[in-house]
Amino acid sequence: MGRWGITLPLTGVPVLQHRALVSELGELGYTDVWSAETTGTDAFTPLALAAQWSESIRLGTAITPVYTRGPALLAMSAATAAEVSGGRFVLGIGSSSPAIVNRWNAAEFTEPFKRTRDTLRFLKAALAGEKVDEQYDTFTVRGFRLERKPEQKVPIMLAALRPNMLRLAAKEADGAITNWLGAGDVAKVRSELGDAELAARIFVCPTEDADSARALGRMLISTYLTVPAYAAFHDWLGRGEALAPMHEAWAAGDRKAANKLVPDAVVDDLVVHGSVEQCRAKVAEYAANGVDTPIIALLPTGADQFDLVRALAPEA
Template identity: 45%
Template sequence: MNAVRWGINLPLPAHALADHRRTVEALPDLGFTDVWTGEGGGIDAFTPLAAAAAWQPGLRLGTGVVPVFTRGPGILAQTAATLSELARGEVLLGVGASVPAHTTALNGGPHDRPLARVRDTVRFLKRALHGEPVGDAYETLSAPGFSLGFTPSRPPKVLVGALRPRMLGVAYGDGDGAVVNLLTAEDVPRVIAAGRAEGRVDGVDGHPLPERETVVKLFVCPTRDAEYARNAGRGFLGWILNQKPYHAFHEWLGRGELLQDSYDAHRAGDRRGAGAALPDGLVDALWLHGEPAALRERIGRFLHPGVTTLLLYVAPTPELYGRPEALAGLLAELRA
């Protein structure tokens, strides 16, 4: 089995984007192989990766994830192929349905038939990025005349941001793997097994084949101030866990009753109350916090068979706001 890769999500905490270079250049020496981005928080997914490829060419680059409703499949293919030609490292294009609050409320686009749209986009991208005719056998999109005009020398892998079995089946069956997040360490084997079964992917000892990626994104808040960390976690989790895809995900995991009070508060328009209603134990399991040594041990619990990459989203903390230059040392401690 190949060694697990370690990635960092950009942008970095307490750093302006223009100030990322020194830390990005140092990442291989700190034990990190990848840089990843999401899209939806004010910074696009591809510009930071292009900068990272110039600053530290050996890094693997990934998006985790780009919504399929805010960029057409042809634009996604062109952008990923261009990045792949520019970069020396491998490129992984992670796409997903996202949530209506991003695709509709912020971007004005529809959020219809997310499973079918993601599946169609993945099939389109796999063909386009390998120089094959894309065809027109899609339920939710049409671009039969599309062609990149060239085949990338190393076609990007296409991953899917997935939560429940059917989308996990698209990730493992149609795509090259899954990007998963907002789950506990104990949830990981169940999620991988569901994707393997739904995608009809045979494996070794019950785990996906080596060529399938499973990227686990972890939210890490490295601070001694537990009250600060929990308040920050509740602010994020009280919103995201009550978005329809994530609420359904945790219901599938058996947490519907545990989240009911938060869900009721959110439906009533009380976002603060939705966060406050989350049990401490769940906040601590989804928003990892504490000193680096304790965090390192908790991160290690996610290293289940089938996991190929651990991706750390490092949240800003009072310590980092006070000394942003301490980030590199902190990353080394988390990875050690």
Template identity: 55%
Template sequence: MTIPLPGVPLPELPAWCGRLADLGFTDVWSSEATATDGIIPLALAAAEPRLRLGSAILPVYTRGPALLAQTAATLAAAAPGRFVLGLGTSSNVIVSNWNSVPFTRPYQRVLDTVRFLRRAFAGEKINEEFPSFTVRGFRLGVALPTPPKIMVAALRPRMLELAGREADGVILNWLSPDDCDTVLPHVREHGPDAEVIARIFVYVHDGDRERARPALRQLVAAYLTVPVYRQFHVWLGREAALAGMWEAWEAGDRRGALAAIPDEVVDDLIVHGTAEQCRAGLQRYVDHGITTPVLALMNSGPDVADAVSALAAP
């Protein structure tokens, strides 16, 4: 499950994590965009020993290499053997527009960061000019008997292959179950045993899909107009289906952009419907090779408790 849960105050998160574990959820994963950061919710969740903790994702640009190593090591020490470090480029919007950091050489930055972190977690003193950054005389001061696993968020072939080759697994986002058949061979070729994590947006409702779609279209537009996701879906073959949305968005016609998103795209990319329909939709991801489905719940307020219980394993 993605944490924090919508509408749940942070002071209540530790108790909620106990409830999630009682219901059979195995993991909690954070994100980092405009709301909470990717670490503090996991620190609050660390007190629940039955849950694995994961970041999906921490951008490789917005923390320096040494600080990123310290942050990951601190959480790994607080939850021995239970923390998974999910890394990725994020997007030019988050990195450059919001954090004023140049979004340059994303592939190289991820590669260098993964290799630096492996060495840092092993206790090595690092004094090296990596292709995308330089580290002088750093040694991690947190001893880690069990270094955290490193997962790489990836969309297209080169980064997918990097995840399979250099990391312990891949983190996927904004794809349908059928899209997994296009994406996963690029990972499996280089990492046959790589863990495959996917964040999947889920909205439990009464089954009236037509009534639910307007709100879901807003989420689709918010993500798929970002350049990295636009390129991803062109590669996946949705250029014709989403051309109307992109054209209207670029023209400043937000209402027209939402109206141009086909129903089938909404239904392909977001799991929604009754609890039974949602569980069936999540199972399709597992059937197509996802080993760790991470639910990003869209229900909020008083609906959260019912939705969480309904989505738990029967």
């Protein structure tokens, strides 16, 4: 087994209560901790703490939106995370979504591909210690240089769903981060990315109550996959026809109907559920199909989440 990641913080668990778990992760076989940034914790603070609680775990943001921090602040945050982790930090950036960027952070969500590309190019220069004085297509930076450049290169990975962004990740970044894909979808994503690192957040619901797992999965899928970027992603992956009734109900404002119209087969493709052993085997299938870094996102089942993280470890 290669890399094996976990998304932290766990749902509903205060950040400081993760210390004992994080200190065990390396011994359990986990190699990575990746954060997220929606309406809970920010992307950087949990990783700064995890860096002090572990000595070997790689730490990454999946993802930090390119709109919600200015370019210079994003570079400073990444440099600080690299410093406090002793060079174990990976910066994952992406365009995020109109809800997060515009509705919650009062920023304009325009030209997401170009903004991500421009931010990537700025960060590569800034994190290398260069003085940046540049007019990009989507913003301009004048005379910025980090006070202390990172001692080691900070890898930058892009949130990528479709060919253009996957190819940009392959050409100019250090890899791609994706999510909401099935194990059988990996080959298509890999065909656009080439040999660069591919990380994938995998939603895992360790319960043998299939009805409960599917109910949770339908709720999440009808919420996420109606976002235009994810809708286009699944059109590209070949699920457009299966998801068309859900999209029609959602567009008509009938959220309950949209939820019910997500087929079980789609849920079973996109949400790993079953016994802990079955879930662990399914995550390993993603890795066997070409995901370099599977990142488990544990969905709540009512069981102790710390125990589930331990049970889902590759060496459990």
